[in-house]
Amino acid sequence: MNFLIHTGSGIGDMVQKLPMARAIKEEYPDANIDFLTKGSVSSWNVNKNIIECQHYVRNLYWYNSQSKLHCLKLLFQLILNHYDYGFVRDGGIGHDGIAPSFWIFRIMRWSGCKKIVGYLKEHVDIYAEVPDRAHYLERDRLTLKATGIERDLKTDNIDVTLTDKSILTSLNGTRKIIGLSAGTNAYTFIENGKEIIYDVKSWSYEKWVRLSEELVKHGYDVILLGGVKELNEIHERNINIPENEHIMNFIGRTSLKQSLALLSACSLVIGGEGGMMHCAAGMGIKTLTIMGGSDYLQWRPANGEIINLNYECAPCYATRRAIECGYHKCLENISVSMVLEKILSLKI
Numbered sequence: 628m629n630f631l632i633h634t635g636s637g638i639g640d641m642v643q644k645l646p647m648a649r650a651i652k653e654e655y656p657d658a659n660i661d662f663l664t665k666g667s668v669s670s671w672n673v674n675k676n677i678i679e680c681q682h683y684v685r686n687l688y689w690y691n692s693q694s695k696l697h698c699l700k701l702l703f704q705l706i707l708n709h710y711d712y713g714f715v716r717d718g719g720i721g722h723d724g725i726a727p728s729f730w731i732f733r734i735m736r737w738s739g740c741k742k743i744v745g746y747l748k749e750h751v752d753i754y755a756e757v758p759d760r761a762h763y764l765e766r767d768r769l770t771l772k773a774t775g776i777e778r779d780l781k782t783d784n785i786d787v788t789l790t791d792k793s794i795l796t797s798l799n800g801t802r803k804i805i806g807l808s809a810g811t812n813a814y815t816f817i818e819n820g821k822e823i824i825y826d827v828k829s830w831s832y833e834k835w836v837r838l839s840e841e842l843v844k845h846g847y848d849v850i851l852l853g854g855v856k857e858l859n860e861i862h863e864r865n866i867n868i869p870e871n872e873h874i875m876n877f878i879g880r881t882s883l884k885q886s887l888a889l890l891s892a893c894s895l896v897i898g899g900e901g902g903m904m905h906c907a908a909g910m911g912i913k914t915l916t917i918m919g920g921s922d923y924l925q926w927r928p929a930n931g932e933i934i935n936l937n938y939e940c941a942p943c944y945a946t947r948r949a950i951e952c953g954y955h956k957c958l959e960n961i962s963v964s965m966v967l968e969k970i971l972s973l974k975i
Contacts, residue, residue, distance in 0.1 A: 633663050641677040641687075645677075645909060662684050680789040697725050702737055702957070713744065732747075755769055757769050800873065827952070828944065830923055853878035909929075916934070938957050942959070
């Protein structure tokens with residue numbers, strides 16, 4: 628049997644769908660499973676690293692309505708793959724009255740998927756009834772159940788042996804290591820054809836620095852993780868990150884596979900809700916996620932701890948409310964001492 632699973636375009640989105648792919652493989656060991664996401668060549672080049680570090684998904688494909696020639700080639704490939712089932716990630720549901728996109732349904736129809744499974748009744752062949760704001764693991768479990776696959780979803784799906792473990796030779800010391808993921812991606816809200824970019828997930832870099840220093844005082848070594856975006860923002864804001872035998876700064880200095888290897892060395896990983904946190908959860912590592920504008924009911928990393936202030940205006944991620952908010956108190960009011968207290972209570 629052949630399965631096509633629609634995912635989001637981020638690293639975390641890929642990891643979140645691996646439990647579904649694994650459950651299908653457990654049910655049908657000879658199944659071919661592919662991922663399909665809206666994206667680009669650059670996002671594909673990043674996300675294929677996740678596919679190369681697991682054992683359940685065969686191919687990662689991307690589509691973009693602006694890349695017509697690529698989409699024609701993609702459609703031809705998908706037709707040749709003869710999919711029995713196509714799973715739609717979110718049913719095309721929009722936010723705050725924003726019209727949903729139905730491109731994914733069109734692609735699955737045109738590619739000849741025998742059965743489309745999802746949450747939007749009038750566009751699917753098999754309707755999956757899922758409670759509002761259900762956690763992503765529960766949504767995927769219920770979606771599979773609608774097709775007759777009833778299995779618990781396992782989350783430890785990234786194979787550390789397939790990461791770039793050569794980076795681990797740069798670690799020093801014998802103390803327990805806590806990883807800090809110092810950034811997440813901003814959200815691009817499109818309204819009347821205009822892009823509005825905002826971030827309701829990221830804690831401030833100054834707080835990450837202070838937390839690093841406090842953790843060292845309490846006997847831990849610290850690894851700081853982040854990408855080129857975070858590196859540029861740190862330079863632009865003239866933030867000084869101390870580097871010594873106990874604070875190791877890898878922001879902007881590693882590939883994704885190297886970052887995954889570094890996560891494997893951590894006893895705990897802390898960060899805003901984003902790709903690295905879901906990767907840590909996908910490797911069976913304990914996580915503590917700072918949940919600002921994200922919906923913790925839906926998006927908290929699997930089996931992890933969270934810090935959330937439960938304000939009435941949250942969650943606001945991917946909504947107009949986040950644009951209109953001049954002060955993201957859901958993040959700003961989470962103090963270093965609050966996070967440190969939570970870490971120490973976990974007794975890592």
